[in-house]
Amino acid sequence: MAEKNTIEVCFTPHSFPLFPHEERIVVVIDVLRATSCMCAALNYGVGKILPVASITEAKDYQSKGFLVAAERQAQKVEGFDLGNSPFEYMKPNLKGKVIVFTTTNGTQAIRAAREAYKIAIGSFLNLSALCDWLSTQHKNVIILCAGWKDFFNLEDTLCAGAIATKLGESGAFETSVYDSTLAAKYLYEKARGDLYKFMQNSSHYNRLSKLNLFEDMKYCLTPDQAPIVPLMEGNYLVPNGHK
Amino acid sequence: MAEKNTIEVCFTPHSFPLFPHEERIVVVIDVLRATSCMCAALNYGVGKILPVASITEAKDYQSKGFLVAAERQAQKVEGFDLGNSPFEYMKPNLKGKVIVFTTTNGTQAIRAAREAYKIAIGSFLNLSALCDWLSTQHKNVIILCAGWKDFFNLEDTLCAGAIATKLGESGAFETSVYDSTLAAKYLYEKARGDLYKFMQNSSHYNRLSKLNLFEDMKYCLTPDQAPIVPLMEGNYLVPNGHK
Numbered sequence: 001m002a003e004k005n006t007i008e009v010c011f012t013p014h015s016f017p018l019f020p021h022e023e024r025i026v027v028v029i030d031v032l033r034a035t036s037c038m039c040a041a042l043n044y045g046v047g048k049i050l051p052v053a054s055i056t057e058a059k060d061y062q063s064k065g066f067l068v069a070a071e072r073q074a075q076k077v078e079g080f081d082l083g084n085s086p087f088e089y090m091k092p093n094l095k096g097k098v099i100v101f102t103t104t105n106g107t108q109a110i111r112a113a114r115e116a117y118k119i120a121i122g123s124f125l126n127l128s129a130l131c132d133w134l135s136t137q138h139k140n141v142i143i144l145c146a147g148w149k150d151f152f153n154l155e156d157t158l159c160a161g162a163i164a165t166k167l168g169e170s171g172a173f174e175t176s177v178y179d180s181t182l183a184a185k186y187l188y189e190k191a192r193g194d195l196y197k198f199m200q201n202s203s204h205y206n207r208l209s210k211l212n213l214f215e216d217m218k219y220c221l222t223p224d225q226a227p228i229v230p231l232m233e234g235n236y237l238v239p240n241g242h243k
Numbered sequence: 244m245a246e247k248n249t250i251e252v253c254f255t256p257h258s259f260p261l262f263p264h265e266e267r268i269v270v271v272i273d274v275l276r277a278t279s280c281m282c283a284a285l286n287y288g289v290g291k292i293l294p295v296a297s298i299t300e301a302k303d304y305q306s307k308g309f310l311v312a313a314e315r316q317a318q319k320v321e322g323f324d325l326g327n328s329p330f331e332y333m334k335p336n337l338k339g340k341v342i343v344f345t346t347t348n349g350t351q352a353i354r355a356a357r358e359a360y361k362i363a364i365g366s367f368l369n370l371s372a373l374c375d376w377l378s379t380q381h382k383n384v385i386i387l388c389a390g391w392k393d394f395f396n397l398e399d400t401l402c403a404g405a406i407a408t409k410l411g412e413s414g415a416f417e418t419s420v421y422d423s424t425l426a427a428k429y430l431y432e433k434a435r436g437d438l439y440k441f442m443q444n445s446s447h448y449n450r451l452s453k454l455n456l457f458e459d460m461k462y463c464l465t466p467d468q469a470p471i472v473p474l475m476e477g478n479y480l481v482p483n484g485h486k
Contacts, residue, residue: 012258015393015394015395018257018393150258151258152258152426153422157426178394178395179446180394180395183430186430189433203422
C-alpha cells in the first residue's frame, strides 16, 4: 500500500512558523476575498497574477505601467485600478493581462509560505479542482488560512475544513496529528448545509455587510465556480497546466 | 442599562500577545490536566499553589523543602513528589499545604498572562463556579487556552466554548468581535452531548490513552466537580474567598 500523505490546517500566518513546512505543498486560503479573486481571475482568462505584500511595492509597479489591484480594510485603495471583488476580474479587457495584487491578509500569507515546496491557492470556488490536483501530487499538505490580521477567522477555517474533509474521503491522506485539522472539519460539518447562513454571525460578514458586499460573499461561498488551481511559479501565480 | 462586558477566546499562548489584555480578567485553561488539577487540589483543601514555568525553578523549590509537582510529556518528572493527575491531589496529607507546580503547557500560559488585571483558573471542574464569579466582576474577559506546545487543542477550546456559552446566556456579556469565540461556541455546541466521546479523535486523547489515563480524562471532562475559582494572588493560586 502506498504511504499516505498528511494534511494539516494552520489557522493564521502568525502560527505558520510553528508548522514544519519544507517539502510540503502549502495551500493559501483567503476566502473573503483575495484567493477567491485569484481563482476567479485566472479562471476567466487573466494571464498571471503577481502578489505583492505592500502598497509601496504595488505603487512602484503601477508607475511602471502595470495593472494593479489593491485592497485594505475591505476596500479598494484610492488610485489603484482594481479592488477585491471577484466580479471585477471577469472583464474581457483583462484577458491575458498581468495583474499586480496586494490585499490585507491574503498576499501576506503567500509571503509567509515562501519556503514551501509549492504554493497553491485555495477557495470554495476551486474546491474540487484543488482537491483533485492535490490527490495527484503525493506530497504532505498544509492549509494556511490567511485569517484577519493574524487572528483566526471562520470562513477560511470552513474552507480548510472542506478541503481536509474531501481529501480525507479520497483515501490518499491520513488522519491528522493536529487538533486544528479536526476542528476545521467539525466546523465545516456543522456549516456545510448552508455556508452563507452559518457565516452570518462572523466578524467578516459584519465587516462586509456594512459595505453592501452580499453578492461577493454569496459567490465566494459557492463551491466549484472556478475549476482551476492557481500555483506560484517564480513570482507569479498561474493556473495549473499553464505552459 | 449597565454596559455589557466582552468575552474573547484566545486559542494558544503564542497568539495571546495579539489580544489586548490589560484591564481584563484572563481565564487560563489547560483541561488535560494542569488547570483541572489546580481546581481539584484547592477544592480538596490544598492551601496554595505556586505555579512555576521551568523544571529548574521546581528543583530549586524542592531543595528548599517544598512539595513539588512536575509534569512533562504527560508524565511525572522523575524525582518529584506529584504528577499531573487530579486524583493525586485528593490526599489528606496535602490539606493546607503549599504545592509548587510546573507542567508542559498550563504554567507557561499563566506566565504569558502575567500583565492581566487578574488571572483566574478554569476547567470543566469549576465551570459554573467560574461563570458565577466572572458575572460579578464587571470586567472584560479573555479565555486563554494553554493548547499543546503552542498549538491549538480541542479540549481547551471546548471548555472555552462552554464558558463563553454560559456567560453569553447570563446576559451580562455581549457578542464577540472575534471569530475564535464563535468557533469555540460552535464546537462546544457540537460536543456538549458527550464530551468524552467527542474527544476520542483528538491528539491529546491519543497521547493520554497510551498512558492508560482514561479515568483522568473522564473526570477532567465532567463539569462542576470542584466548585471553586483559583485566583492568582501575588505569586500564588488561592481559592476565591480565601483570606
